Amino acid sequence: MIRLERRPTPSRVWGAASPLLAVALTMVSGGLMFAALGQDPLEALRTIFWDPVLGEFAWYFRAQLLVKAAPLILIAAGLAIGFRAGIWNIGAEGQYIVGAIAGAAAGLAFYPSESALIFPLMVVCGALGGFLWAMIPAVLKVTLGTNEILVSLMLVYVADNLLASAAVGWLRNPDAVGFPGSRNLSQWEASANPELIAGTGMHWGVVAALIAVIFAHVLMTRHLMGFHIRLAGQAPRAARFAGVAPARLVLFCLGLSGLLAGLAGLFEVTGPAGQVSIDFASGYGFTAIIVAFLGRLNPLGIVAAGLLMAVTYVGGDNAAANLGIPGAAISAFQGMLLFFLLAVDVLSNFRVRVGRGALA
Template identity: 70%
Template sequence: MIMLEKRPQPSRAWTFATPIVAVLLTMVFGGLLFAALGQDPLVTIRTIFFDPLFSEFAWFYRPQLLIKGAPLVLIAIGLSFGFRAGIWNIGAEGQYIVGAICGAAVGLAFYPMESFIILPLMVVAGALGGLLWAMIPGLLRVKFGTNEILVSLMLVYVAEQLLASMALGALRNPEGMGFPGSRNLAQYPSASSWITQSAGMHWGVVTALIAVIFAYIALSRHIFGFNVRLSGQSPRAARFAGVNPGKLILICMGISGTLAGLAGLFEVAGPAGQVSIDFNVGYGFTAIIVAFLGRLHPVGILLAGGLMALTYIGGEIAQSNLGLPIAAIQILQGMLLFFLLAVDVLTNYRITSARKAH
């Protein structure tokens, strides 16, 4: 009989091996899935995981990696604080949308004035938008004990409605001949978040890297990160250590909301360019996978964000070159989280074969 036995200490080796094993398993089972769809599994896996980096068209795909990866990493870093503390903000997508709307609104208000101050003001507005949207589930949780998972998730749908109404109403481009969607911020120099568009560099990429560094320092060197970890592992011990649980909830929700809002702002002012009905593409949800795939560790999240961006871009190539349905790519991404959580058990448990008592 095979049994799981709790390890006295979490295994360090498995902490690092888990993501790699999960990726390999995803490749194997993803390959089987593609074979069942009538594709050559090796070609498909190569197309998704290697072509974006090493094919002859890699010069075109590599900047895309930065563009897709930056919002994922930025949002996931914010989420990782709450997830470590046992605070489940599932609504980063909504905070991302509201951040984009607020930031874009500030930029559009200045159009067509040119000034170096416009982008910084947009950044502040975007961050505040995300922060306030996240404070709704945070405050409700602290004051009334509501479930932050449900409230934050439902606020995503509210944010989507808000986005649609903005794209069709208040923020619609007056020179857009009645089409929904705002002016293109990427073509408005003072409001554009692009640094070098051809290289995929925009301020969101820079901010994501800064966030990784700050998160790393906070979690490993600062008492705040210590309290976050302590609260997640032993809430009673955290109270005993003097952590105020309500304050911690608000701070963690605030960080994740702020970073999601920033991600939305940089996206709307650069890669997306405008506030449109279909502006959001699920970064806020995918970032949850990225956060866990990266083991809630800042450096891990950076790598996981890169990997997830890879599957996005590789998936698009597979879609156009091999005619693979988009659902197959989404299943592949789902598998990644599934295998990660499954293999994760081995960090804290080991498999033993117990002799069955007869």
């Protein structure tokens, strides 16, 4: 029989090799699925993985990869810190939405001013919006011990409804004859978050994501707070003896991840998305949770995971448009990739023993 034996420390070899194994497994089973749909599997896989990075129009799609990956990385970098400490913010989607609404509302209050201060103000308000939204589960957790997983999740749906009311009501573009959606923020110079270097896809959100990743890396490896976070996650009791204040940790982790999610929302609404609309919530907050895990909760791993997710999005759309592969097959394919990545993770934490164990 097959048995799992916990490794004393996670295997470095498998930590690096298992994602590759997962991608290979996904290619095989995804290829089978595409073949079953009557597609040429190699062609499909090439369109998804190769074309966006090195294909004919890669000069356009590489920029789009950054646009797609930036919010995922920005959010995931914050979430991963909390996950390391055993603090489960799964409501980043809500913080992302509230950040976008708060930032957009702050900016639109001054419409049509062309002041250069508007964008910075929106950034601050976006970050603050996400931060405060995350403070709700944080404060409830610290003062009353309420489960933060559930509260942060519930708040996503509250935020969703807030978004709907903003899009059809109080933030609606008065010039759009009743159509839902706010003014276009990316076309209003004072609020626009444009490409910083032409053709690169680089906007302020990408910059923020890079800063966040570096900050998270330094925090986790060089700072006492990072040590406390890791300690709290691995050995909560030892952490208490070491003088870690659990309440402070909760406030810090939830606040930071909320702030980053709010920023991601703000950069998205002022740039790629352009407006507060009913469909603004595109699930980045949830996908970022997966990205955080795929990146092994490590800031640098998260960059790789975010880019990989972006490839499947951009490449998947290509496959849908060029090969006529149904969009549904693409999301099933993404689901497979995630399953395999999660499944092979076991190899880095456990040894697989075949044969009779002494005690089994």
